[in-house]
Amino acid sequence: MYQKGRAWVELNRHHLAHNLEQFKKILSIECEIMPAIKANAYGHGAVLVAKMLQDLGIESFCVASVDEAIELREAGILGQILILSYTSPYRFSELRRYSLTQTVVDCSYAEELNDYGENVEVHIGVDTGMHRLGERSDNIENICKIWECDHLNITGVFSHLCVSDGNSETEREFTLKQISEFNSVVTALHKRGICGFKTHIQGSYGILNYPFLRFDYARPGIALYGAFSTPHDRLLCEVELKPVLSLKARVECVKRLYAGEAAGYGLTYTAKREMKIAAVSIGYADGIPRELSNKGFVLVNGQKAAMIGRICMDQLLIDVSEVSGVSPGDEVVFIGKSGGHEILASDFAYHANTISNEILSRLGNRLERVLI
Numbered sequence: 374m375y376q377k378g379r380a381w382v383e384l385n386r387h388h389l390a391h392n393l394e395q396f397k398k399i400l401s402i403e404c405e406i407m408p409a410i411k412a413n414a415y416g417h418g419a420v421l422v423a424k425m426l427q428d429l430g431i432e433s434f435c436v437a438s439v440d441e442a443i444e445l446r447e448a449g450i451l452g453q454i455l456i457l458s459y460t461s462p463y464r465f466s467e468l469r470r471y472s473l474t475q476t477v478v479d480c481s482y483a484e485e486l487n488d489y490g491e492n493v494e495v496h497i498g499v500d501t502g503m504h505r506l507g508e509r510s511d512n513i514e515n516i517c518k519i520w521e522c523d524h525l526n527i528t529g530v531f532s533h534l535c536v537s538d539g540n541s542e543t544e545r546e547f548t549l550k551q552i553s554e555f556n557s558v559v560t561a562l563h564k565r566g567i568c569g570f571k572t573h574i575q576g577s578y579g580i581l582n583y584p585f586l587r588f589d590y591a592r593p594g595i596a597l598y599g600a601f602s603t604p605h606d607r608l609l610c611e612v613e614l615k616p617v618l619s620l621k622a623r624v625e626c627v628k629r630l631y632a633g634e635a636a637g638y639g640l641t642y643t644a645k646r647e648m649k650i651a652a653v654s655i656g657y658a659d660g661i662p663r664e665l666s667n668k669g670f671v672l673v674n675g676q677k678a679a680m681i682g683r684i685c686m687d688q689l690l691i692d693v694s695e696v697s698g699v700s701p702g703d704e705v706v707f708i709g710k711s712g713g714h715e716i717l718a719s720d721f722a723y724h725a726n727t728i729s730n731e732i733l734s735r736l737g738n739r740l741e742r743v744l745i
């Protein structure tokens with residue numbers, strides 16, 4: 374058991390390896406997995422996760438920004454690193470210096486990047502219906518023209534699905550339309566003799582709900598970490614994923630709260646009877662949403678305890694009236710297992726009115742990342 378920390382994240386490398394194997398089983402052997410390790414690997418710790426994945430044979434990664442990509446390179450991550458979003462022209466030289474692959478966010482961006490005048494490796498983003506990044510799939514002529522940019526080394530073309538997590542009839546129809554739009558772009562390029570680029574469109578839910586697709590790469594994020602976005606996700610693909618991350622802190626002190634006394638900022642919680650409460654060494658600066666004030670629960674010594682009062686920046690209070698033998702230094706589990714209970718990231722997020730992706734990616738820098 375980890376002994377030192379005030380509040381920390383535990384990473385289970387065996388679970389990461391297990392999840393990677395599950396994805397390999399679903400995808401064809403020709404498909405290369407390009408994990409999404411943006412936002413500090415969804416809060417897990419980008420360098421730690423990338424190194425584990427590299428040791429597991431992964432050779433391609435995707436991130437959100439040029440700084441995230443540079444962090445990985447400087448930590449010794451080799452292979453392809455694709456930046457999924459916009460990089461400012463002021464930083465084009467770093468794309469070359471660090472051998473990064475930049476997303477072409479639309480045709481005018483392709484020209485701008487080409488005008489930089491030095492060769493840069495790119496993947497072209499195609500908008501098939503999400504209407505975020507990418508050149509519209511119906512502007513096929515413009516997409517073809519990108520190949521006239523002499524300084525762009527185009528090694529990939531990709532799109533992104535925006536309702537692949539849903540399996541209602543309309544959601545599936547929309548996703549299949551996105552896939553067919555993407556396929557038409559690829560076919561149109563091939564017809565013009567433009568070949569030799571890789572294709573990709575699936576994130577976690579694209580893989581789990583459309584396992585029959587055969588593209589060159591897949592970009593799983595959330596599910597590779599063994600989490601689902603919400604507790605209610607229904608998947609088409611049967612798969613057993615194991616949570617990589619646990620989030621823990623410590624009991625700082627235990628005290629009485631007498632009937633009629635209130636606790637915490639704003640005195641929002643009042644004791645109806647005499648209680649035993651504990652202060653815990655984690656707060657909203659570490660990524661516990663303030664939204665969970667008087668709503669969330671944790672596990673202490675294998676038992677459930679409710680969060681009471683407002684969550685503070687660095688601390689919070691819990692009701693341990695029913696928890697036997699609580700003392701300072703005890704571990705408090707926010708996400709993970711304790712005794713026979715488990716709190717999944719998606720359950721934790723659900724209580725806070727959000728999805729696990731947001732909770733995990735906002736876990737603070739102050740948390741130590743500990744490999745177990």
Ligand SMILES: *Cc1c(COP(=O)(O)O)cnc(C)c1O
Binds near residue numbers: 575
């Ligand atoms: C974040 C992201 C992914 C990974 O998505 P998950 O749903 O977490 O698997 C894949 N592709 C793009 C373009 C992304 O922005």
